[in-house]
Amino acid sequence: MMIILSALAFDSLTGCYSDKSTVTLDRNIQIFKVKLFPVNDSCSIFPYSVGINLTFSGHIFHDSLNVKIQNFDFYNTTEIDIPYSASMFDPPKTIDDFDATFCFVTVYSYSEQAYQEIMIQQERKSDMTNCFSSLDVYLEDSELEVTAVPTSQCKIQIDSQANSPINYVSDIYIQFNAQKYILSTVQMDNFINNYQNGQVIQVVFTDKAQLLQSLSEIKPEIQLVITLLQGQLEIQLQYDIEQIVYYTIPGLFGANAVTKQAGRFFSIFRINNAISAALEQQISYDLFTYRFTAYDNDATFTYQESLQTHVTEQFLEIECGADENCNYFMNGNTDSTHYYMDFILSNHAKVIYVMRLLMELQESYFSDFDMIETDTQFCANGRQTVSDQPQSSMRFVILDKTGQNASAVILTAQSQIDVDHRRFCFDKNGAQKFDSSYYILEVATRTGFAQTVSEGVQLEFPVQLVILPIGALVVSLILVEVIFEMVKLKQTLKRQKKNKRKE
Numbered sequence: 001m002m003i004i005l006s007a008l009a010f011d012s013l014t015g016c017y018s019d020k021s022t023v024t025l026d027r028n029i030q031i032f033k034v035k036l037f038p039v040n041d042s043c044s045i046f047p048y049s050v051g052i053n054l055t056f057s058g059h060i061f062h063d064s065l066n067v068k069i070q071n072f073d074f075y076n077t078t079e080i081d082i083p084y085s086a087s088m089f090d091p092p093k094t095i096d097d098f099d100a101t102f103c104f105v106t107v108y109s110y111s112e113q114a115y116q117e118i119m120i121q122q123e124r125k126s127d128m129t130n131c132f133s134s135l136d137v138y139l140e141d142s143e144l145e146v147t148a149v150p151t152s153q154c155k156i157q158i159d160s161q162a163n164s165p166i167n168y169v170s171d172i173y174i175q176f177n178a179q180k181y182i183l184s185t186v187q188m189d190n191f192i193n194n195y196q197n198g199q200v201i202q203v204v205f206t207d208k209a210q211l212l213q214s215l216s217e218i219k220p221e222i223q224l225v226i227t228l229l230q231g232q233l234e235i236q237l238q239y240d241i242e243q244i245v246y247y248t249i250p251g252l253f254g255a256n257a258v259t260k261q262a263g264r265f266f267s268i269f270r271i272n273n274a275i276s277a278a279l280e281q282q283i284s285y286d287l288f289t290y291r292f293t294a295y296d297n298d299a300t301f302t303y304q305e306s307l308q309t310h311v312t313e314q315f316l317e318i319e320c321g322a323d324e325n326c327n328y329f330m331n332g333n334t335d336s337t338h339y340y341m342d343f344i345l346s347n348h349a350k351v352i353y354v355m356r357l358l359m360e361l362q363e364s365y366f367s368d369f370d371m372i373e374t375d376t377q378f379c380a381n382g383r384q385t386v387s388d389q390p391q392s393s394m395r396f397v398i399l400d401k402t403g404q405n406a407s408a409v410i411l412t413a414q415s416q417i418d419v420d421h422r423r424f425c426f427d428k429n430g431a432q433k434f435d436s437s438y439y440i441l442e443v444a445t446r447t448g449f450a451q452t453v454s455e456g457v458q459l460e461f462p463v464q465l466v467i468l469p470i471g472a473l474v475v476s477l478i479l480v481e482v483i484f485e486m487v488k489l490k491q492t493l494k495r496q497k498k499n500k501r502k503e
Contacts, residue, residue, distance in 0.1 A: 016043035016074075016107070016114040023054070023103055024122040027095060029157065031230055032065065034080040034105055036116070043114055044074040050109045054082050056100035060093050081166055083233040128154060128237055135239055137222055140247030141215060141354055142208045144181065146174055146224065148201040150194065157228050158195045170234075171227035174205070177217040181205045215354035216344065218302050219295045220244055246356040251275055257362040258339045259453050260330055262383070266453040267292050267316040268399075268438075269341055269357060283345055283353055291342040292316060294329040301325040315438050337361070362451045365443040366422075369454050373433070378411065379425040380441045382452070395442040396426045400434040409433070
């Protein structure tokens with residue numbers, strides 16, 4: 001019996017590619033991009049299935065890097081992505097140790113091979129942070145809509161498997177706090193097609209139960225997450241979406257504001273009672289919750305009150321006390337702070353409706369003021385000026401806490417200003433306060449109106465000059481002091497009782 005051994009040898013092809021060929025390292029997406037310039041017709045005999053081998057000078061990797069190509073064409077397959085991963089390095093080396101000055105690229109099949117030495121090394125970083133020029137989210141209780149405006153920066157990465165078998169998008173979803181909204185196959189195809197064509201991308205989700213859960217979250221954290229496959233390597237792109245638009249029923253809310261005064265937040269929001277009543281006819285609920293939130297990148301403060309009644313107030317006073325996060329926002333920089341009020345309707349302990357109102361922080365002119373009523377005037381005694389801007393004019397505004405009286409009482413005529421510029425009086429001219437009122441002292445400054453809010457009221461009785469003996473005068477003075485302290489104590493107890501009820 002004769003055994004014939006046949007040794008298979010590669011047919012080495014020379015001069016297949018130009019010396020202009022390059023290899024580029026892209027650290028952001030962890031690939032080496034090989035750019036080949038074919039120049040020799042005799043090398044066009046390669047079959048469709050070939051391997052690409054990349055070997056660097058130095059000893060950073062365990063072995064050469066390899067990739068298989070199934071639809072190879074000598075003249076058309078000129079750009080090849082070869083991925084790398086951490087497991088390929090020779091410990092303790094990483095890509096930061098990459099310092100090769102040349103490499104060898106080998107194109108091979110079962111019988112042919114072409115060998116090219118490349119002396120030119122380049123490096124770049126794909127700017128994956130600029131795949132979109134804008135990202136916005138529109139939110140309501142039954143719809144989440146994401147709008148993305150693409151750039152041309154990431155067309156190679158954000159592509160379909162049909163168009164790019166090696167580099168393509170495998171998954172896209174929206175992460176909204178704990179909730180994940182996964183794009184369907186149709187939505188993902190539309191997303192990729194619009195990106196490739198430079199068209200605005202819109203994706204809509206309508207799972208109401210999931211959306212209500214997302215809207216119930218205190219601090220909104222929304223990300224667009226795109227998973228890419230680069231050869232055998234999986235890469236995840238994450239984009240924070242900070243531009244969030246919340247749906248509000250047209251005409252339901254009027255002016256709103258947040259002020260910071262002497263360790264307290266005052267939150268003011270005007271609600272159209274006619275529209276609110278119509279909403280109540282459509283939604284059956286047994287618990288109404290106000291939730292005030294302040295947050296930035298470092299901290300979050302939230303405060304809420306729940307009412308088992310349809311009669312609601314349009315005013316919240318929040319005292320920080322010893323709450324660390326509340327005092328953080330009260331005393332810290334406000335440039336990056338967001339404020340909003342949630343209105344949450346529940347039925348049998350289940351959230352059925354959520355509406356979020358973004359609040360505007362208003363500058364205060366005083367740290368606080370006392371509203372004093374006489375027979376003919378409303379007077380504001382301001383405490384400690386906190387604004388250094390000169391005042392040019394003032395308005396005194398009386399509002400109904402419940403909103404049952406939609407019209408505000410606005411007084412502008414000042415009858416007197418004390419020398420210390422802290423007592424400002426306004427003639428009533430027939431105006432009356434409401435059964436449940438709060439008061440705003442608006443001071444016009446260079447940048448707009450500074451607002452100071454108060455809800456307490458004191459009555460000021462006319463002073464009569466009476467000649468008393470010295471002993472009686474001392475007793476009278478003590479009595480006046482006692483009465484004054486009792487009024488202050490009553491206000492403090494009222495506030496503490498209110499805070500306990502809120503807790």
